Amino acid sequence: MPFAEKSKQQGAEVITLAENEKALIAMASQGDQGAFQKLYQMNLGKVYALCLRLTGTTHHAEEATQEVFVTVWKKLKTFKGQSSFSTWLHSLSRNTAVSYMRRHRKWKEIILRRDDEAPDVEQVAEQPADFGLLDRLLPRLPAQARMVFVLHAIEGLRHEEIAKTLKISTATSKVHFHRAKTLLTKWVDTL
Amino acid sequence: MKDINQLLNNELENINEALQPENDLWPGIEHAINHGSDKTWITFNKPATALAASILVAALISMLVILKPGSTAIDTEVLQALSVLQKNHAGNLQSLMVDYQERSPSYPDWEVEMQQLEEAEALLYNALLEDPNNMALLELLRQIQDKQIALLNMVYAPRLTTI
Numbered sequence: 001m002p003f004a005e006k007s008k009q010q011g012a013e014v015i016t017l018a019e020n021e022k023a024l025i026a027m028a029s030q031g032d033q034g035a036f037q038k039l040y041q042m043n044l045g046k047v048y049a050l051c052l053r054l055t056g057t058t059h060h061a062e063e064a065t066q067e068v069f070v071t072v073w074k075k076l077k078t079f080k081g082q083s084s085f086s087t088w089l090h091s092l093s094r095n096t097a098v099s100y101m102r103r104h105r106k107w108k109e110i111i112l113r114r115d116d117e118a119p120d121v122e123q124v125a126e127q128p129a130d131f132g133l134l135d136r137l138l139p140r141l142p143a144q145a146r147m148v149f150v151l152h153a154i155e156g157l158r159h160e161e162i163a164k165t166l167k168i169s170t171a172t173s174k175v176h177f178h179r180a181k182t183l184l185t186k187w188v189d190t191l
Numbered sequence: 192m193k194d195i196n197q198l199l200n201n202e203l204e205n206i207n208e209a210l211q212p213e214n215d216l217w218p219g220i221e222h223a224i225n226h227g228s229d230k231t232w233i234t235f236n237k238p239a240t241a242l243a244a245s246i247l248v249a250a251l252i253s254m255l256v257i258l259k260p261g262s263t264a265i266d267t268e269v270l271q272a273l274s275v276l277q278k279n280h281a282g283n284l285q286s287l288m289v290d291y292q293e294r295s296p297s298y299p300d301w302e303v304e305m306q307q308l309e310e311a312e313a314l315l316y317n318a319l320l321e322d323p324n325n326m327a328l329l330e331l332l333r334q335i336q337d338k339q340i341a342l343l344n345m346v347y348a349p350r351l352t353t354i
Binding site: 040045048058062066134135154181 | 195196198199202203205206207208209210211212213214216217219220221223224303307310
């Protein structure tokens with residue numbers, strides 16, 4: 001197929017997808033669960049990837065992902081289209097996952113007096129064999145360092161934004177990032 | 192060092208945008224939406240109640256008593272006692288849930304607290320499996336279980352204040 005025709009076809013497909021998403025959002029915000037489930041299926045992969053990288057375990061990632069979509073269901077009427085749906089959803093996913101981590105660290109720190117320790121080797125072994133190198137190493141990072149690394153290096157947030165999201169100082173965010181990078185570099189070097 | 196940095200940068204550039212969970216998450220989401228719950232503490236792809244989680248932990252401990260290599264006689268006794276403790280706790284929770292099944296909770300966010308208590312309980316069990324003779328951990332576990340019972344009582348049978 002000539003390139004110009006192929007581009008035109010791909011462009012038309014993108015427009016159709018966007019119109020489809022817009023229709024689903026409109027229907028879901030009126031209470032149509034079938035439409036919402038389709039939105040869920042279309043966006044599950046990206047939301048789960050973000051939750052997994054931030055939380056570090058499949059168990060927490062699944063719970064955080066569920067919380068994201070329950071929140072989306074509740075807040076869908078507030079989405080007015082100022083940004084793209086995926087941008088809005090991504091921001092909501094990030095905040096929900098961070099909030100989830102904040103709640104789930106509390107008991108662990110209190111009961112076992114652990115503060116930002118790396119997870120057990122067994123938790124790391126949970127990762128599927130087909131994960132990329134970075135996705136296999138991220139769970140080994142201490143929680144705060146992992147969240148800062150994911151938010152800065154993968155999500156592209158500035159340290160000032162990360163500081164606000166995680167309720168830490170900008171300097172602390174930079175320290176955590178440096179720690180994460182040092183650990184990742186060391187682990188890659190020993191592979 | 193430059194090669195490793197380059198490798199990391201390559202990994203970042205080529206990272207998968209999407210990953211798929213192993214479990215089907217939709218039933219838990221659908222349940223939370225239809226029951227007006229903020230949290231998916233009760234999900235269909237995990238134990239549905241604190242009771243089921245307690246029974247699973249009891250079964251796990253029982254298995255470990257049989258299978259754990261290198262266990263001493265004292266460790267085995269303690270682990271067996273732990274299993275009995277957990278079964279008793281599961282029984283207590285079951286009784287309460289039967290008593291309260293027709294009632295509505297007195298405040299909506301109690302499931303968050305229960306989830307935190309369950310997670311603390313699970314962490315303590317993990318710690319005790321590694322260090323069965325740790326009395327401080329055992330005492331903490333009892334306190335957490337008491338808190339679970341107290342929470343259920345408070346949520347479903349709050350005491351009336353008297354003037």
